[in-house]
Each structure stands twice: as C-alpha cells, then as structure tokens.
Amino acid sequence: DGGITQSPKYLFRKEGQNVTLSCEQNLNHDAMYWYRQDPGQGLRLIYYSQIVNDFQKGDIAEGYSVSREKKESFPLTVTSAQKNPTAFYLCASSSRRAGETQYFGPGTRLLVL
Amino acid sequence: AQSVSQHNHHVILSEAASLELGCNYSYGGTVNLFWYVQYPGQHLQLLLKYFSGDPLVKGIKGFEAEFIKSKFSFNLRKPSVQWSDTAEYFCAVKSIPGTASKLTFGTGTRLQVTL
Numbered sequence: 001d002g003g004i005t006q007s008p009k010y011l012f013r014k015e016g017q018n019v020t021l022s023c024e025q026n027l028n029h030d031a032m033y034w035y036r037q038d039p040g041q042g043l044r045l046i047y048y049s050q051i052v053n054d055f056q057k058g059d060i061a062e063g064y065s066v067s068r069e070k071k072e073s074f075p076l077t078v079t080s081a082q083k084n085p086t087a088f089y090l091c092a093s094s095s096r097r098a099g100e101t102q103y104f105g106p107g108t109r110l111l112v113l
Numbered sequence: 114a115q116s117v118s119q120h121n122h123h124v125i126l127s128e129a130a131s132l133e134l135g136c137n138y139s140y141g142g143t144v145n146l147f148w149y150v151q152y153p154g155q156h157l158q159l160l161l162k163y164f165s166g167d168p169l170v171k172g173i174k175g176f177e178a179e180f181i182k183s184k185f186s187f188n189l190r191k192p193s194v195q196w197s198d199t200a201e202y203f204c205a206v207k208s209i210p211g212t213a214s215k216l217t218f219g220t221g222t223r224l225q226v227t228l
Contacts, residue, residue, distance in 0.1 A: 035218075040122070040220060040221075041220055042117075042119075042203060042218040042219055042220040042221050043157075043203065043205075043218040044218075045215065045216070048215065058215075090157060099162075099164065100145070100207070101147070101159060101162060102147075102216060103159070104149075104156050104157040104158070105156065106155075106156050107156075107157075
C-alpha cells in the first residue's frame with residue numbers, strides 16, 4: 001500500500017528540548033517537503049529536498065533542521081530555538097512522473113508542555 | 114514574492130446550495146494551480162489541478178474550478194454541496210519557472226454544510 005507515513009501522530013515537547021518528526025514515503029518520489037499548518041495561516045513551507053543529500057530552506061526554516069540521507073525518509077527536527085513550535089506538521093512528496101503534484105501524509109501535531 | 118489570497122475564511126451553506134470559493138494569486142507569469150481539501154481528521158488531499166489547456170477543470174466529488182488568467186483567479190465551484198463536503202479547502206500555486214514543486218498556499222476556507 002503506497003503512501004506517506006508520519007509518526008508520531010501526537011508529540012509533546014518540553015521547554016528546551018529537541019524533537020524529531022518522522023516522514024517516510026514508498027512512492028519513489030524524488031522531492032519531499034515539510035510544512036507547518038497553523039489555524040488561519042494555511043500551510044507554510046519549512047524545508048524541502050529535491051534529491052537525496054540535498055535540501056533547501058523554505059519560508060520559515062528558523063528553529064528547524066532536516067536531513068535527507070535516504071530517498072524514502074525526510075525527518076524534521078524541531079530545535080529549542082523554535083520559540084513557537086506548537087502546530088500541525090505536514091510532510092509531502094512529489095515527482096516529475098506524477099506531474100509534480102504534492103501528496104501529503106497524515107500529519108503530526110506537536111504540543112509544548 | 115508570490116502570494117495566494119482566499120478571501121472567504123469561513124463559509125456556511127445549507128445542503129444543495131451552490132458553492133464558489135475564491136482564489137487569487139499574485140504571480141504574473143505561467144502558473145500551475147491546485148485545490149486541496151482537508152476533511153476533519155483526514156489527510157490533505159488533491160481535489161483538482163490545472164497545468165495547461167482547458168481552463169475549466171473538473172476534479173473529484175463534483176468539484177470544478179476555472180482558471181481566468183486575466184483576473185489571476187482560480188475559483189472553486191460545486192453546483193450542489195452535500196453535508197460530507199464540510200472541510201477546509203486550500204488553494205495553492207506553483208510559479209513556472211520555479212523551484213521544483215515549491216507551492217504557495219492560501220490561508221484556507223473552512224466550509225460548513227448544514228442539513
């Protein structure tokens with residue numbers, strides 16, 4: 001069953017703690033993306049990666065980091081430098097074969113304790 | 114920088130009413146346009162998309178959208194909504210040429226359909 005999986009569904013972070021959100025895809029897509037969704041603000045791009053071992057900052061990259069060591073995986077770390085991390089985080093992937101349309105995972109809701 | 118505007122933040126309709134959600138973008142060149150829908154508790158999923166050709170595109174579940182280049186608009190329509198259409202709808206734009214599939218999203222429109 002092909003698709004994008006994100007884990008965990010809910011994540012709690014303590015002040016000063018780094019947390020990592022997982023995103024895995026088995027669609028054989030080259031490009032992967034991380035978005036943050038806040039009420040009334042739509043989706044904002046955090047980081048994206050067009051190919052393994054390469055990634056670029058999106059519009060709101062401060063306080064976040066990523067890696068792309070494997071085509072299937074694009075984990076996002078929310079660092080302690082991100083002062084307002086409470087949000088819904090969405091991962092997506094795309095490929096030229098699929099017409100560059102982005103397909104989304106189910107999301108991870110991050111809450112700060 | 115490119116921007117996308119969805120002026121209707123919250124729309125409430127009765128079942129069988131007609132729907133039109135507005136989407137305007139700021140980029141003056143060639144664009145690819147998308148509407149995504151997020152049903153309560155579900156993934157964000159593609160409703161329809163426009164790349165080229167016929168500016169009237171049809172998507173899933175009876176939705177359609179019309180690209181009007183002169184108005185920089187890509188409004189979403191449905192002749193008769195159902196209770197199950199209750200969801201949040203997002204318009205997104207990709208500029209051509211641009212960076213890979215980098216999309217700019219609107220702020221979303223929450224649609225509530227009452228029985």
